Amino acid sequence: MRCFYTVTDFQNPTGASYSLERRKGLTALAERYNFWILEDAPYSALRYSGDPLPSLQSLLPERVIHFGSFSKIIAPALRMGWISAPREVIKVVEKLKQAADLHSSGYDQQLVLSFLQSGALEPHLEQIRSAYGERLEAMATALTRNLSDSLHFTKPRGGMFIWATLTSNESTLELFRAAVAEGVAFVPGEAFYVNGESDNSMRLNFSNSSSAMIEEGVRRLATLINDSSRRETTASALAY
Ligand SMILES: Cc1ncc(COP(=O)(O)O)c(C=O)c1O
Structure with a gap:
């Protein structure tokens, strides 16, 4: 499986972001040459000016694995995030995660879930x-x-x-x-x-x-x- 890893929004360390043309160009290439894109997006919700641009995942859902992080938008010490991807990918990731550390702290996951369900995030x-x-x-x-x-x-x-x-x-x-x-x-x-x-x-x-x-x-x-x-x-x- 061939993959292309990228941070599309407000990259660490440069702060640079992909233009709309670059997003469309990259997803067109992934379709044409049949590779996956790993879209690491921990900073995407932290936009202070300009219009939001579409995620790579929204442009090509069947070929993009999208990562988000609660560390950057709720609390840094959480070190907890999420993956959004086609179901067959999530099934494999679940096994890999179990092999790596069984699971992330259940207590921390409950804290994040309560925060999200309370409507406090927005x-x-x-x-x-x-x-x-x-x-x-x-x-x-x-x-x-x-x-x-x-x-x-x-x-x-x-x-x-x-x-x-x-x-x-x-x-x-x-x-x-x-x-x-x-x-x-x-x-x-x-x-x-x-x-x-x-x-x-x-x-x-x-x-x-x-x-x-x-x-x-x-x-x-x-x-x-x-x-x-x-x-x-x-x-x-x-x-x-
Ligand atoms: C591009 C990028 N991806 C992932 C991470 C890690 O995120 P987390 O805090 O969820 O471990 C960071 C920074 O910590 C980052 O800059």
Whole structure:
């Protein structure tokens, strides 16, 4: 069985999404060359602007296995999700899941079920979309105001991350050490590559901090990026 794995909406780490043309093109290829698509969609419900685009599954239900996650829309510690796929696929997945760990925690599944049945999900989603959307705006504005000469980024329309790349070729790993000493964390870009390429990039999370903290965090980051002598002093202080 040949498969194509993809994250269509607000990808981790880049925040990028497939256009409608790309979605249609990919599903047409799957039909033509007879392969399955694994559509990993943990961020799809977290859209803050622009019109929703159809899932690959809605375009080609018989060839797409669609994954969702409650971790991103109810609570991160749940680490529980769902699969939507043709019945013959679900039967095999059930066996594989049993072989792997018997089943996910029954208690956690009951909690999620009660939450869904109570009708609380939709209002909760509205609340987090509004809060995360404001935080995304706060981060994009702060990055543009403080760092437009030193890094570039594309503002995503949803998800949890901004992917930013320094205009210099400096490694963000060194910057990371200095930033942590200043109370600011991000994921250095090389963590997302097998061979550590793109080491002047970084993944910045905006969903988990208030707008005020984001503004302060970006201000501290900008001080370190724009003043390399300060960066070296902070990083070496941390080493001792
Ligand atoms: C693209 C993608 N798929 C799956 C996951 C895992 O989801 P879960 O929290 O349900 O384990 C993540 C992030 O944690 C992710 O970014």
